[in-house]
Amino acid sequence: MNRELKSVGKGVRKKDAMQLLLGKPAYVDDVTPSDCLVVKVLRSPHAHALIREIKTDVAEKVPGIAEIFTYKDVPQKRFTMAGQTYPEPSPYDRLILDQRVRFVGDAVAIVAGEDERAVDKALRLIKVQYDVLPAVLDFHEALDNEILVHPEENWKALCDVGADNKRNLCAQGMESDGDVDAVIEDCDITFTRTFHTKACHQAMMETFRTYTEIDPYGRLHVVSSTQIVFHARRILAHALDIPKSKIHVEKPRIGGGFGAKQTLIAEIYPAFVTWTTGRPAKMIYSRKECQTSGSPRHEMEVTVRIGANRDGTIRALDVHTLSNTGAFGEHGPTTVGLSGHKSIPLYTGELEAFRFAYDVVYTNVESAGAYRGYGATQGIFAVESVVNELADMLGMDPVDIRMKNMVREGQIMPAYYNEPASACALDKCMLRCAERFGWAEKYPVRRMPDGKIRAAGVAMAMQGSGISGVDVGSAAVKLNDDGFYVLRIGAADMGTGCDTILAQMTAECMDCSVDDVTVFGADSDASPYDSGSYASSTTYVTGRAVEKACLELKEKICAVAAEMLGCAASDLVFHGREVEKADGSASVSLADIATKSMCGNNIALEATSSHSSPISPPPFMAGMAEIELDPETGAVEVLNYTAVVDCGTAINPNLARIQTEGGLVQAIGMTLTENIRYDDRGHLTENSFLQYKLPTRLETGRLNVEFASSYEQSGPFGAKSIGEIVINTPAPALAHAIHRATGHWYRELPILPETIALDLARDAENGAAE
Amino acid sequence: MEITLTLNGKKRTASVSPDTMLFDFLRNHGCYSVKCGCETSACGLCTVLLDGKPVLSCSVLAVRADGHTVTTLEGLQEEASEFVGFIADQGAEQCGFCNPGFVMNTIALLREHPDPTDDEIRAYLAGNLCRCSGYEGQTRGIRAYLNAKKEGLL
Ligand code: FES
Ligand code: FES
Helix, strand or coil, X not given: CCCCCCCCCCCXXXXXXXXXXXXXXXXXXXXXXXXXXXXXEXXXXXXXXXXXXXXXXXXXXXXXXXXXXXXXXXXXXXXXXXXXXXXXXXXXXXXXXXXXXXXXXXXXXXXXXXXXHHHHHHHHHCEEEEEXXXXXXXXXXXXXXXXXXXXXXXXXXXXXXXXXHHHCEEEEEEEEECCHHHHHHCCCEEEEEEEEECCCCCCCXXXXXXXXXXXXXXXXXXXXXXXXXXXXXXXXXXXXXXXXXXXXXXXXXXXXXXXXXXXXXXCHHHHHXXXXXXXXXXXXXXXXXXXXXXXXXXXXXXXXXXXXXXXXXXXXXXXXXXXXXXXXXXCHHHHHHHHHHCCHHHHCXXXXXXXXXXXXXXXXXXXXXXXXXXXXXXXHHHHHHHHHHHHHHHCCCHXXXXXXXXXXXXXXXXXXXXXXXXXXXXXXXXXXXXXXXXXXXXXXXXXXXXXXXXXXXEEEEECCCCCCCCCCEEEEEEXXXXXXXXXXXXXXXXXXXXXXXXXXXXXXXXXXXXXXXXXXXXXCXXXXXXXXXXXXXXXXXXXXHHHHHHHHHHHHHHHHHHHHHCCCHHHEXXXXXXXXXXXXXXXXXXHHHHHHCCCCCCCCCEEXXXXXXXXXXXXXXXXXXXXXXXXXXXXXXXXXXXXXXXXECCCCHHHHHHHHHHHHHHHHHHHHCCCCCECCCCCECCCCCCCCCCCCCCCCCEEEEEECCCCCCCCHHHECXXXXXXXXCHHHHHHHHHHHHHCCXXXXXXCCXXXXXHHHHHHHHHHHHC | CEEEEEECCEEEEEECCCXXXXXXXXXXXXXXXXXXXXXXXXXXXXXXEECCEEEEHHHCEXXXXXXXXXXXXXXXXXXXXXXXXXXXXXXXXXXXXXXXXXXXXXXXXXXXXXXXXXXXXXXXXXXXXXXXCCCHHHHHHHXXXXXXXXXXXX
């Protein structure tokens, strides 16, 4: 790129910013009619049961009730609700409604009525008799338990992921490089630690919601808050057992997703109602339903065995992950992979051998799904904590031990599908982070005059940019009157700003202003195919499709200009607002070309391109936390979090910064306050925002974010990704800081004040006894 | 029950049931800016002004507004326009779902404390959750607005 960039790399305003800030109608419930059937679902009170009898006759008599559906009314082909490329790795283990209920909150009946009051009343009047069955509530006991979550014969796995429903197994696998046992044997120091992370919730502010109607062509029209319009179309076709051609899915503005809306949580129920009754319908999840019947992070237990030399050389990593997919297998086989693939390669530098093995099990708790970080978050918490503990044992500075062992640009990463670290500024991230944070001054533990303790911790992270060889991004660019462009995409902007950054790329390619580019998407009928907005793919994968489409469109524009100027297209140069002969003798404006394209023209001034990448270049980052811990109460206050990110070129530095800050705060919540507890009957305690504590703006500390960018040759304008990596460092960095302050390593999240206070009280007692 | 209130400057008379929440009443009257994030008075998304004071409309009965004045973001477009561009310049609007409640409470803040410190901003807006932005961009935006105002740029 020798030309100076005009749009890429600029912090332009998000295209929808002012409308959103002024509260204009934009989301599903704002832009769809309220004059439609209200749909709600009766939920199971039992963790595991068979419906012996279900009586809806009284409920059906409630005035205003249109229809009540039970398991007897739905198609009997199993499907998955996971938004993944077909054939999905997630097993086909769902029915819309099943006679067997598998967790507290599982769907028992669908009620559709004229208004909420009637529906609520009917829900109370449905009489269900359950044969309550013993449940698998502890994921350690799931594998080969005699209680089966999915004993059914028509359960099936489309991909070879090592699944076996007769063993409660959703996936199993192992991979390795080198002889890990032999290398560890030869190491000066080795130890094993086990970590536990829970099923945290995305807690996007807009709950799951979908509106459905039959359109004038007799097709099912779905307006939904979804990250995956194309997968949604296919999944609905599978669920309803109807042709895909009968379904049209679009998304308006989305009130946050973070992966939650990469699974079809709400869509299936109103879709079934509308398809069956022909009437428009809407379903809006309550916050409680979101918490109890959503698609949270996979609970994982990650065990890390490390082998190192006394000088701090990390020679071997042996990681095992036990993942809890809950009652259904959505994203189960794939999330687990990231717990190893995105943690072990961070130490490619000196690593001689690794092993990564995993089991993903079914249990009778809420089904897990996709949440920003997608398994990497859990794995990185474990591996980074182990490295901090190693540094502590060796008396090494934890920054130094990372500088010694981290992956460097150009290295091949055996634990990351042998892909290269083609662009990697992790070393710069770490050094810059230490400098900006003031590591030298803040790392030493300081006792404050009021008795509180200040301490610091560090971690690093990686993620991917799309799924190698799988994700497809597409873009269609069209020239219109006066020379403005419409960019059509199938990627879904869920607030992250992908509409805007893709418009910036278009503007850069077409040499126009971002205001000259209008963005449309995502719509399964009108958008070019895109896997959807997940796996940190949009900037890197769809961005390249934008570049390709623009290149093609420029050629077409030149072809029309050539006709107008009576010369060969090869004689022409595209200058953005005009096309000129190379010798400067004549030119024609883009506006005139656009006008010409609408009169006596045979060349469509529109280009569509798709892109898929054989590699998934990882973004990298370093994060450092300073805390103040109150030994009396165990309270941990985050004072300052500094992060330096290598996302390649930041297409929009403002949005990249906000992505980072938002991810850090979500992770601070996951580490310190967001708990998940089940009682012995499988009921979730944290079923509202009163119990499930999201960080407020008083709990984030000061966030300092910087970029130390590399240039990824295969990415658009050198870009990689930013969306997910940013959630990965706070857990290990905060656990590290808390260890510095207390002497205790906490290996289970969240790290609650009461746990810390009890440990410190016990320490004091023991100290007094000695 | 019949209630009469002033909604965004206009007198409205409507019949509501005794358990109708102000939140539902407002959305049914076309105030789509008002959002619900939690149903338990824990997120601040549903913030509107009742007689000029911020309240959570998800936990106020519609009948409580009888004879009072209710203002939503629809009624404060001009006052909001004065500062929300500064939030947009940070990219901090993100998904936008929390924005109306946040903007309403910021209006209340600025009416009450025209020159708040950053910590005062954080304290006043502590009840407004945002899952996307990490909050700091919102604070920077308000700070940039206050600075621009002080410098006489507005
Ligand atoms: S909806 Fe959350 S406080 Fe009202
Ligand atoms: S912008 Fe999405 S919740 Fe605040």
